[in-house]
Amino acid sequence: MEKVTTFTGRLAPLPIDNIDTDQIIPARFLKTTSKIGLGDQLFCDWRYDAEGKPKPEFILNKAEGKAAQVLLAGDNFGCGSSREHAPWALTQYGFKAVISTSFADIFKGNSAKNSLLTIVVPADAHKKLFAALAADPAATVTVDLEQQKLTLPDGSSVTFPVDEFAKQCMLNGVDELGYILKQEDAIKAYEGKRTLSVNTNIAA
Amino acid sequence: MQPRTIIEKVWDNHVVAERPGTPTLLYIDLHLVHEVTSPQAFSGLRERGLKVRRPDLTIGTTDHSIPTHDRNLPIVDKIAANQVAQFEQNCTEFGIPFYGPHSKKQGIVHVIGPEQGLTQPGQTVVCGDSHTATHGAFGALAFGIGTSQVEHVLATQCLLQSRSLTYEVRVEGTLRPGVGAKDIVLNLISRIGIGGGNGCVFEYTGSAIRSLSMEERMTICNMSIEGGARAGLIAPDDTTYHYLAGRPAAPKGADWEKALSLWRQLPTDAGATYDKTIHIDASTLEPMITFGTNPGMGIGITQAVPDPASIGDPLERDTLGKALKYMDLPAGKTLLGHKVDVVFIGSCTNSRISDLRAAAGVFKGRKVNPNVRVMVVPGSQLVKQQAQAEGLDKIFKDAGADWREAGCSMCIAMNGDQLEAGEYSVSTSNRNFEGRQGKGGRTFLASPLTAAASAVTGVVTDVRTLL
Numbered sequence: 001m002e003k004v005t006t007f008t009g010r011l012a013p014l015p016i017d018n019i020d021t022d023q024i025i026p027a028r029f030l031k032t033t034s035k036i037g038l039g040d041q042l043f044c045d046w047r048y049d050a051e052g053k054p055k056p057e058f059i060l061n062k063a064e065g066k067a068a069q070v071l072l073a074g075d076n077f078g079c080g081s082s083r084e085h086a087p088w089a090l091t092q093y094g095f096k097a098v099i100s101t102s103f104a105d106i107f108k109g110n111s112a113k114n115s116l117l118t119i120v121v122p123a124d125a126h127k128k129l130f131a132a133l134a135a136d137p138a139a140t141v142t143v144d145l146e147q148q149k150l151t152l153p154d155g156s157s158v159t160f161p162v163d164e165f166a167k168q169c170m171l172n173g174v175d176e177l178g179y180i181l182k183q184e185d186a187i188k189a190y191e192g193k194r195t196l197s198v199n200t201n202i203a204a
Numbered sequence: 205m206q207p208r209t210i211i212e213k214v215w216d217n218h219v220v221a222e223r224p225g226t227p228t229l230l231y232i233d234l235h236l237v238h239e240v241t242s243p244q245a246f247s248g249l250r251e252r253g254l255k256v257r258r259p260d261l262t263i264g265t266t267d268h269s270i271p272t273h274d275r276n277l278p279i280v281d282k283i284a285a286n287q288v289a290q291f292e293q294n295c296t297e298f299g300i301p302f303y304g305p306h307s308k309k310q311g312i313v314h315v316i317g318p319e320q321g322l323t324q325p326g327q328t329v330v331c332g333d334s335h336t337a338t339h340g341a342f343g344a345l346a347f348g349i350g351t352s353q354v355e356h357v358l359a360t361q362c363l364l365q366s367r368s369l370t371y372e373v374r375v376e377g378t379l380r381p382g383v384g385a386k387d388i389v390l391n392l393i394s395r396i397g398i399g400g401g402n403g404c405v406f407e408y409t410g411s412a413i414r415s416l417s418m419e420e421r422m423t424i425c426n427m428s429i430e431g432g433a434r435a436g437l438i439a440p441d442d443t444t445y446h447y448l449a450g451r452p453a454a455p456k457g458a459d460w461e462k463a464l465s466l467w468r469q470l471p472t473d474a475g476a477t478y479d480k481t482i483h484i485d486a487s488t489l490e491p492m493i494t495f496g497t498n499p500g501m502g503i504g505i506t507q508a509v510p511d512p513a514s515i516g517d518p519l520e521r522d523t524l525g526k527a528l529k530y531m532d533l534p535a536g537k538t539l540l541g542h543k544v545d546v547v548f549i550g551s552c553t554n555s556r557i558s559d560l561r562a563a564a565g566v567f568k569g570r571k572v573n574p575n576v577r578v579m580v581v582p583g584s585q586l587v588k589q590q591a592q593a594e595g596l597d598k599i600f601k602d603a604g605a606d607w608r609e610a611g612c613s614m615c616i617a618m619n620g621d622q623l624e625a626g627e628y629s630v631s632t633s634n635r636n637f638e639g640r641q642g643k644g645g646r647t648f649l650a651s652p653l654t655a656a657a658s659a660v661t662g663v664v665t666d667v668r669t670l671l
Contacts, residue, residue, distance in 0.1 A: 016526060
């Protein structure tokens with residue numbers, strides 16, 4: 001897992017609410033057994049025409065989209081399926097953060113495990129960001145995870161919530177499994193007192 | 205002790221470790237794995253030299269990417285074939301019991317768990333699939349998880365999770381003829397929106413829920429995620445126990461009695477409170493159908509498609525306008541009479557025997573409209589056998605529908621079963637996202653009754669006119 005450090009980057013605006021994971025990465029690309037190679041398929045059906053040619057009007061095919069490290073999206077980003085292929089595709093494209101007014105729960109959890117920041121901002125800051133980009137498509141934001149601070153193009157800043165444990169994992173570049181494995185004694189103790197248990201071998 | 209909801213009770217029963225500043229470590233009683241979201245998790249285990257901690261609490265099946273045509277034919281799609289082969293190899297190597305494409309028990313992951321009696325009240329259940337909440341119908345706390353978490357649970361049988369808010373969905377009253385479980389849940393999502401349950405776990409309560417069969421309860425819990433909820437459940441009762449008794453993995457003899465006494469302690473205590481509540485009057489519902497590109501964009505079948513011009517917020521207005529443009533639908537009109545190209549009856553939402561019986565009841569003595577392609581895809585091989593024993597397959601085939609092998613099929617369109625660009629389907633599945641059923645395809649979500657009625661007439665139809 002990659003360490004998250006403070007960065008300043010350009011934004012790709014996608015002003016649509018409820019962008020679901022089927023748009024982020026369509027299901028037909030989920031037949032892969034690898035995590036890599038998904039960046040080219042990010043937003044595939046919005047990004048390419050029936051012949052597979054880039055649609056010039058789609059943001060990721062414009063110069064500002066190609067240069068962006070932050071995706072600015074509408075409310076409830078990442079709803080739908082639990083596919084972790086969604087954050088894999090976003091990070092492999094080059095995104096380090098997504099900004100929205102809210103995120104779907106599973107997507108948010110999956111993103112943190114891949115060092116992709118899901119930054120929730122208040123509605124007024126959200127509007128301000130879209131307006132700033134309309135005025136200057138090259139506008140940038142600065143993302144500081146340590147301080148949980150997002151600096152907007154006009155120099156003002158907002159703080160954003162982050163789960164403390166996920167934050168430490170991202171800042172230090174360590175994944176959760178290492179922590180869980182260290183809880184072996186507690187897991188063993190719990191297993192010792194379980195009363196009901198299925199046995200999947202019976203069903204096989 | 206403070207009165208608690210069933211959600212809190214199941215949670216409290218599974219706490220392995222709780223430390224300030226850290227999510228709770230929960231023990232997982234049942235882990236379901238399938239071919240699409242597990243390969244990278246197994247690779248992760250190999251890279252770290254880890255084993256599967258509890259193969260006896262883990263079960264695998266192939267459902268998402270396998271074809272639903274004759275199982276004796278090879279899988280033509282090489283990438284899908286490789287994924288299925290690798291899954292079987294992973295399960296074998298790590299000692300996980302599994303149902304391959306040729307198993308008599310193969311089926312959709314959320315159909316086989318309950319069918320085998322593996323899903324039980326009070327459990328924690330996870331699967332790398334967002335429709336895992338299906339298992340909540342038994343009073344289990346069932347989460348859809350990502351591939352990293354699949355790896356965590358394979359390795360440790362534990363999941364790090366933060367507590368959710370509790371959200372009571374109280375449904376009172378008696379459903380009218382032609383209206384069912386699917387209509388209840390589509391109505392709920394149309395009210396709260398696709399993000400309305402974010403951060404929450406639903407508990408479905410009330411007389412209308414109590415009167416539902418287990419299969420109907422599964423339909424409702426299945427779609428909890430479409431309202432944004434992490435999970436959704438229904439407290440167990442005699443309906444639950446009758447369904448479970450005698451199933452292969454259900455407790456037997458003295459163990460059954462012991463289990464029953466524990467399960468009976470699960471329902472929410474009198475006086476327990478929820479963070480949020482919504483009330484639905486079942487007696488006022490009509491068959492529901494979606495018109496847009498997320499499951500929250502639903503209406504009663506006699507209602508008009510909403511007009512973007514009536515929405516104040518510009519982003520919301522644009523989102524609805526974009527959806528109607530994709531669907532190529534006018535605002536202000538009902539969908540009744542709109543042409544239908546394909547009808548899909550199946551998916552983890554509506555592919556169980558009672559769903560097939562409901563659809564067959566409409567098809568019986570009728571023919572599929574010649575302009576419509578109909579696929580009926582049972583949820584499991586056992587559902588298929590049962591349907592054939594009852595002669596339902598004959599009703600479907602006589603009507604002109606295609607009777608298939610078990611799998612996810614056109615719900616997710618990974619396996620070759622899909623819409624062509626521009627086609628309209630009435631589908632009993634759970635998602636109408638752009639391209640979900642095939643690139644450029646357009647989906648109307650509805651119940652098995654509405655789907656079957658529309659198959660017969662060739663247009664979106666109010667099933668009550670055929671009853």
